[in-house]
Amino acid sequence: MKLSLRRVLTLFVAMLFALATGMTAAHAVTNFNNAPPGAHYAKGSAEPICTVSGTTVTCTGTQIAGVGNTNATVELKVTSTISGVCHNPGSKSKVVEPFSRSVTTETSSELTSTKNGRLVVPSQTTAGTSTEDFLATFTCPNPNWTPEVTSNVLSYEYSLTFAGFTEPAILIEG
Template identity: 75%
Template sequence: MKLSLRRVLTLFAAILFALATGMTAAQAVTNFDNAPQGAHYAKGAAEPVCTLSGLTVTCTGTAIEGVGNTNATVTLAVTSTFTGVCHNPGTNSKVVEPFTKSETTTTSSVIRSSRNGRLIVPAQSATGTSSAEFLADFTCPNPNWTAEITGTSISFVYTLTFAGFTEPAILITG
Protein backbone atom coordinates (compact mmCIF):
# COMPACT_ATOMS: atom_id res chain seq x y z
CA MET A 1 0.00 0.00 0.00
CA LYS A 2 1.50 3.32 -1.05
CA LEU A 3 0.86 6.37 1.12
CA SER A 4 1.13 9.80 -0.37
CA LEU A 5 3.28 12.41 1.33
CA ARG A 6 0.14 14.50 1.92
CA ARG A 7 -1.57 11.63 3.77
CA VAL A 8 1.49 11.00 5.92
CA LEU A 9 1.80 14.70 6.80
CA THR A 10 -1.93 14.94 7.57
CA LEU A 11 -1.75 11.91 9.85
CA PHE A 12 1.37 13.28 11.55
CA ALA A 13 -0.33 16.67 12.08
CA ALA A 14 -3.41 14.98 13.59
CA ILE A 15 -1.24 13.00 16.01
CA LEU A 16 0.67 16.12 17.03
CA PHE A 17 -2.59 18.02 17.56
CA ALA A 18 -3.97 15.22 19.75
CA LEU A 19 -0.79 15.16 21.82
CA ALA A 20 -0.63 18.95 22.13
CA THR A 21 -4.25 19.30 23.25
CA GLY A 22 -4.06 16.39 25.67
CA MET A 23 -6.72 14.42 23.82
CA THR A 24 -6.76 10.72 24.53
CA ALA A 25 -8.58 8.04 22.68
CA ALA A 26 -11.45 6.47 24.57
CA GLN A 27 -11.71 2.70 24.47
CA ALA A 28 -15.26 1.53 23.79
CA VAL A 29 -16.65 -2.00 23.98
CA THR A 30 -20.22 -3.07 23.31
CA ASN A 31 -21.05 -6.62 24.35
CA PHE A 32 -24.70 -7.50 23.86
CA ASP A 33 -24.01 -10.89 25.49
CA ASN A 34 -24.49 -8.81 28.68
CA ALA A 35 -27.98 -7.73 27.58
CA PRO A 36 -31.38 -9.31 26.98
CA GLN A 37 -31.39 -11.67 24.00
CA GLY A 38 -32.09 -9.71 20.82
CA ALA A 39 -30.68 -6.40 22.07
CA HIS A 40 -29.15 -4.27 19.32
CA TYR A 41 -28.57 -0.63 18.46
CA ALA A 42 -31.64 0.93 16.89
CA LYS A 43 -31.47 1.91 13.24
CA GLY A 44 -29.55 5.18 13.01
CA ALA A 45 -28.15 4.80 16.56
CA ALA A 46 -24.62 3.79 17.49
CA GLU A 47 -22.31 3.17 20.39
CA PRO A 48 -22.05 6.28 22.58
CA VAL A 49 -18.99 8.49 22.08
CA CYS A 50 -17.36 10.17 25.07
CA THR A 51 -15.22 13.30 24.81
CA LEU A 52 -13.18 15.15 27.39
CA SER A 53 -13.07 18.95 27.33
CA GLY A 54 -11.24 20.51 30.24
CA LEU A 55 -12.60 18.74 33.30
CA THR A 56 -15.92 17.71 31.72
CA VAL A 57 -16.66 14.38 30.08
CA THR A 58 -19.69 14.29 27.79
CA CYS A 59 -21.06 11.08 26.27
CA THR A 60 -23.58 11.01 23.44
CA GLY A 61 -26.91 9.27 23.81
CA THR A 62 -28.08 6.20 21.92
CA ALA A 63 -31.08 3.90 21.45
CA ILE A 64 -31.14 0.15 21.97
CA GLU A 65 -33.97 -2.08 20.78
CA GLY A 66 -34.93 -5.65 21.59
CA VAL A 67 -34.56 -5.31 25.37
CA GLY A 68 -38.12 -6.29 26.29
CA ASN A 69 -39.12 -4.90 29.68
CA THR A 70 -35.53 -4.78 30.97
CA ASN A 71 -34.30 -1.52 32.44
CA ALA A 72 -30.67 -0.45 32.54
CA THR A 73 -28.43 1.72 34.70
CA VAL A 74 -26.06 4.17 33.03
CA THR A 75 -23.13 5.47 35.05
CA LEU A 76 -20.41 7.99 34.23
CA ALA A 77 -17.53 8.33 36.70
CA VAL A 78 -14.88 11.02 36.19
CA THR A 79 -11.71 10.67 38.27
CA SER A 80 -9.32 13.57 38.84
CA THR A 81 -5.89 12.46 40.05
CA PHE A 82 -3.49 14.92 41.65
CA THR A 83 0.19 14.42 42.38
CA GLY A 84 2.19 16.87 44.39
CA VAL A 85 4.33 17.59 47.38
CA CYS A 86 4.05 19.22 50.75
CA HIS A 87 6.68 21.86 51.54
CA ASN A 88 8.14 22.68 54.94
CA PRO A 89 8.05 26.51 54.98
CA GLY A 90 11.54 26.75 56.49
CA THR A 91 14.38 28.63 54.82
CA ASN A 92 14.93 25.87 52.22
CA SER A 93 11.22 25.18 51.58
CA LYS A 94 12.15 21.51 51.83
CA VAL A 95 9.91 18.89 50.19
CA VAL A 96 8.79 16.67 53.03
CA GLU A 97 5.82 14.67 51.82
CA PRO A 98 4.90 13.60 48.25
CA PHE A 99 1.27 12.65 47.59
CA THR A 100 -1.04 11.17 44.97
CA LYS A 101 -4.77 11.56 45.62
CA SER A 102 -7.83 10.91 43.47
CA GLU A 103 -11.36 12.26 43.63
CA THR A 104 -14.23 10.77 41.63
CA THR A 105 -17.46 12.45 40.53
CA THR A 106 -20.17 9.98 39.53
CA THR A 107 -23.54 10.39 37.85
CA SER A 108 -25.90 7.43 37.61
CA SER A 109 -29.48 6.91 36.54
CA VAL A 110 -31.89 4.11 35.81
CA ILE A 111 -33.32 4.13 32.29
CA ARG A 112 -36.66 2.45 31.81
CA SER A 113 -37.47 0.56 28.64
CA SER A 114 -40.58 1.51 26.70
CA ARG A 115 -43.47 -0.85 26.10
CA ASN A 116 -42.05 -1.89 22.75
CA GLY A 117 -38.67 -2.93 24.20
CA ARG A 118 -36.76 0.19 23.25
CA LEU A 119 -34.30 1.86 25.59
CA ILE A 120 -33.57 5.55 24.96
CA VAL A 121 -30.23 6.36 26.59
CA PRO A 122 -29.82 10.13 27.06
CA ALA A 123 -26.49 11.93 26.79
CA GLN A 124 -24.44 11.88 29.99
CA SER A 125 -22.10 14.49 31.42
CA ALA A 126 -19.92 14.76 34.53
CA THR A 127 -17.21 17.17 35.63
CA GLY A 128 -14.05 16.29 37.50
CA THR A 129 -12.48 18.18 40.38
CA SER A 130 -10.35 21.24 39.64
CA SER A 131 -6.95 21.86 41.23
CA ALA A 132 -8.42 24.79 43.19
CA GLU A 133 -11.27 22.62 44.53
CA PHE A 134 -8.81 19.89 45.48
CA LEU A 135 -6.46 22.28 47.29
CA ALA A 136 -9.40 23.84 49.17
CA ASP A 137 -10.09 20.46 50.84
CA PHE A 138 -6.58 18.96 51.00
CA THR A 139 -4.27 19.38 53.97
CA CYS A 140 -0.70 18.19 54.37
CA PRO A 141 0.03 15.96 57.39
CA ASN A 142 1.50 18.95 59.22
CA PRO A 143 -0.73 22.06 59.17
CA ASN A 144 2.37 24.27 58.81
CA TRP A 145 3.29 22.65 55.48
CA THR A 146 1.95 23.95 52.16
CA ALA A 147 0.71 21.76 49.32
CA GLU A 148 1.87 22.14 45.73
CA ILE A 149 0.26 20.22 42.86
CA THR A 150 2.87 19.00 40.38
CA GLY A 151 0.62 17.01 38.06
CA THR A 152 -3.00 16.25 37.26
CA SER A 153 -4.84 13.75 35.10
CA ILE A 154 -8.47 13.00 34.24
CA SER A 155 -9.88 9.58 33.48
CA PHE A 156 -13.43 8.29 33.11
CA VAL A 157 -15.54 5.13 32.96
CA TYR A 158 -18.97 5.01 31.27
CA THR A 159 -21.09 1.89 31.73
CA LEU A 160 -24.56 0.77 30.73
CA THR A 161 -25.62 -2.32 32.66
CA PHE A 162 -28.96 -4.09 32.20
CA ALA A 163 -30.99 -5.17 35.22
CA GLY A 164 -30.23 -8.81 36.02
CA PHE A 165 -26.75 -8.67 34.46
CA THR A 166 -23.50 -8.29 36.38
CA GLU A 167 -21.33 -6.98 33.54
CA PRO A 168 -21.98 -3.87 31.42
CA ALA A 169 -23.28 -4.16 27.88
CA ILE A 170 -21.46 -0.91 27.05
CA LEU A 171 -18.13 0.05 28.59
CA ILE A 172 -16.18 3.13 27.57
CA THR A 173 -12.95 4.15 29.29
CA GLY A 174 -10.69 7.07 28.70
Protein backbone atom coordinates (compact mmCIF):
# COMPACT_ATOMS: atom_id res chain seq x y z
CA MET A 1 0.00 0.00 0.00
CA LYS A 2 1.43 3.32 -1.08
CA LEU A 3 1.09 6.22 1.36
CA SER A 4 0.97 9.70 -0.04
CA LEU A 5 3.38 12.31 1.29
CA ARG A 6 0.42 14.27 2.63
CA ARG A 7 -0.77 11.28 4.72
CA VAL A 8 2.72 10.65 6.07
CA LEU A 9 3.09 14.32 7.04
CA THR A 10 -0.37 14.34 8.67
CA LEU A 11 0.50 11.27 10.76
CA PHE A 12 3.86 12.80 11.70
CA VAL A 13 2.23 16.07 12.80
CA ALA A 14 -0.38 14.16 14.84
CA MET A 15 2.36 12.19 16.62
CA LEU A 16 4.32 15.38 17.35
CA PHE A 17 1.16 17.01 18.75
CA ALA A 18 0.54 14.02 21.03
CA LEU A 19 4.12 14.17 22.29
CA ALA A 20 4.07 17.94 22.75
CA THR A 21 0.81 17.93 24.72
CA GLY A 22 1.88 15.02 26.89
CA MET A 23 -0.99 12.81 25.75
CA THR A 24 -0.38 9.22 26.74
CA ALA A 25 -2.57 6.19 26.98
CA ALA A 26 -3.19 4.98 30.51
CA HIS A 27 -2.44 1.36 31.29
CA ALA A 28 -4.84 -0.05 33.90
CA VAL A 29 -4.72 -3.45 35.61
CA THR A 30 -7.10 -4.83 38.22
CA ASN A 31 -5.83 -8.05 39.78
CA PHE A 32 -8.05 -9.31 42.59
CA ASN A 33 -5.51 -12.10 43.22
CA ASN A 34 -3.80 -9.32 45.23
CA ALA A 35 -6.91 -8.87 47.40
CA PRO A 36 -8.89 -10.82 49.97
CA PRO A 37 -10.76 -13.84 48.55
CA GLY A 38 -14.14 -12.76 47.19
CA ALA A 39 -13.10 -9.15 46.44
CA HIS A 40 -14.90 -7.67 43.44
CA TYR A 41 -16.17 -4.33 42.22
CA ALA A 42 -19.49 -3.58 43.92
CA LYS A 43 -22.58 -3.42 41.74
CA GLY A 44 -22.54 -0.13 39.82
CA SER A 45 -18.81 0.39 40.46
CA ALA A 46 -15.88 -0.14 38.13
CA GLU A 47 -12.14 0.30 37.82
CA PRO A 48 -11.15 3.93 38.50
CA ILE A 49 -10.51 6.17 35.50
CA CYS A 50 -7.75 8.78 35.62
CA THR A 51 -7.86 12.01 33.63
CA VAL A 52 -5.27 14.73 33.15
CA SER A 53 -6.02 18.45 32.97
CA GLY A 54 -2.91 20.60 32.71
CA THR A 55 -0.65 19.27 35.46
CA THR A 56 -3.51 17.86 37.58
CA VAL A 57 -4.41 14.16 37.61
CA THR A 58 -7.81 13.07 38.94
CA CYS A 59 -8.85 9.43 39.38
CA THR A 60 -12.48 8.51 39.99
CA GLY A 61 -13.63 6.71 43.11
CA THR A 62 -15.01 3.18 43.27
CA GLN A 63 -16.31 0.58 45.72
CA ILE A 64 -14.98 -2.91 46.26
CA ALA A 65 -17.13 -5.51 47.98
CA GLY A 66 -16.17 -8.82 49.55
CA VAL A 67 -13.05 -7.59 51.34
CA GLY A 68 -14.08 -8.63 54.86
CA ASN A 69 -12.21 -6.63 57.51
CA THR A 70 -9.23 -5.91 55.25
CA ASN A 71 -8.14 -2.28 54.92
CA ALA A 72 -6.21 -0.78 52.01
CA THR A 73 -3.98 2.11 50.98
CA VAL A 74 -4.67 4.18 47.88
CA GLU A 75 -1.87 6.30 46.39
CA LEU A 76 -1.60 8.71 43.48
CA LYS A 77 1.90 9.81 42.42
CA VAL A 78 2.38 12.46 39.73
CA THR A 79 5.83 13.02 38.24
CA SER A 80 6.79 16.04 36.15
CA THR A 81 9.97 15.46 34.14
CA ILE A 82 11.23 18.88 33.17
CA SER A 83 14.01 19.39 30.64
CA GLY A 84 15.63 22.52 29.32
CA VAL A 85 18.79 24.50 28.82
CA CYS A 86 20.64 27.37 30.45
CA HIS A 87 21.60 30.29 28.22
CA ASN A 88 24.66 32.51 28.57
CA PRO A 89 23.21 35.94 27.74
CA GLY A 90 26.61 37.43 26.89
CA SER A 91 27.58 35.08 24.10
CA LYS A 92 24.63 35.46 21.71
CA SER A 93 22.47 33.54 24.20
CA LYS A 94 24.65 30.50 23.71
CA VAL A 95 23.30 27.29 25.24
CA VAL A 96 25.80 26.34 27.92
CA GLU A 97 24.18 23.69 30.09
CA PRO A 98 21.27 21.30 29.48
CA PHE A 99 19.24 20.06 32.47
CA SER A 100 16.60 17.47 33.28
CA ARG A 101 14.83 17.15 36.63
CA SER A 102 12.00 14.97 37.89
CA VAL A 103 9.66 16.25 40.59
CA THR A 104 7.12 13.86 42.18
CA THR A 105 4.11 14.84 44.24
CA GLU A 106 1.83 12.28 45.84
CA THR A 107 -1.23 11.77 47.93
CA SER A 108 -2.02 8.71 50.00
CA SER A 109 -5.02 7.60 52.06
CA GLU A 110 -5.60 4.71 54.43
CA LEU A 111 -9.02 3.16 53.75
CA THR A 112 -11.00 1.20 56.32
CA SER A 113 -13.50 -1.43 55.22
CA THR A 114 -17.04 -1.14 56.52
CA LYS A 115 -18.62 -3.75 58.75
CA ASN A 116 -20.27 -5.23 55.65
CA GLY A 117 -16.91 -5.94 54.00
CA ARG A 118 -17.09 -3.04 51.56
CA LEU A 119 -14.25 -0.66 50.79
CA VAL A 120 -15.28 2.82 49.66
CA VAL A 121 -12.46 4.33 47.60
CA PRO A 122 -12.80 8.11 47.21
CA SER A 123 -11.58 9.98 44.14
CA GLN A 124 -7.94 11.06 44.23
CA THR A 125 -6.43 14.29 42.85
CA THR A 126 -2.80 15.38 42.74
CA ALA A 127 -1.10 18.17 40.82
CA GLY A 128 2.28 17.88 39.18
CA THR A 129 4.77 20.72 38.90
CA SER A 130 4.05 23.42 36.34
CA THR A 131 6.79 25.00 34.25
CA GLU A 132 6.22 28.31 36.08
CA ASP A 133 6.51 26.69 39.54
CA PHE A 134 9.68 24.89 38.47
CA LEU A 135 11.29 28.07 37.13
CA ALA A 136 10.42 29.93 40.35
CA THR A 137 12.83 27.71 42.29
CA PHE A 138 15.36 26.52 39.68
CA THR A 139 18.67 28.28 39.10
CA CYS A 140 21.34 27.52 36.56
CA PRO A 141 24.84 26.71 37.86
CA ASN A 142 25.91 30.26 37.03
CA PRO A 143 23.53 32.95 38.36
CA ASN A 144 24.12 35.01 35.20
CA TRP A 145 22.66 32.26 33.01
CA THR A 146 18.97 32.13 32.15
CA PRO A 147 17.00 28.83 32.28
CA GLU A 148 14.62 27.85 29.48
CA VAL A 149 12.27 24.86 29.85
CA THR A 150 11.90 22.93 26.60
CA SER A 151 9.58 20.17 27.84
CA ASN A 152 7.49 19.22 30.86
CA VAL A 153 6.30 15.62 30.59
CA LEU A 154 3.71 14.41 33.09
CA SER A 155 3.34 10.78 34.19
CA TYR A 156 1.34 9.22 37.02
CA GLU A 157 0.78 6.02 38.98
CA TYR A 158 -2.41 5.19 40.87
CA SER A 159 -2.38 2.14 43.11
CA LEU A 160 -4.65 0.45 45.65
CA THR A 161 -2.94 -2.13 47.86
CA PHE A 162 -4.70 -4.21 50.49
CA ALA A 163 -3.18 -4.67 53.95
CA GLY A 164 -1.17 -7.90 54.05
CA PHE A 165 -0.51 -7.87 50.27
CA THR A 166 2.73 -6.73 48.63
CA GLU A 167 1.33 -6.01 45.15
CA PRO A 168 -1.51 -3.64 44.27
CA ALA A 169 -4.96 -4.94 43.39
CA ILE A 170 -5.44 -1.88 41.15
CA LEU A 171 -2.61 -0.25 39.23
CA ILE A 172 -3.11 2.53 36.67
CA GLU A 173 -0.13 4.09 34.93
CA GLY A 174 -0.24 6.95 32.47
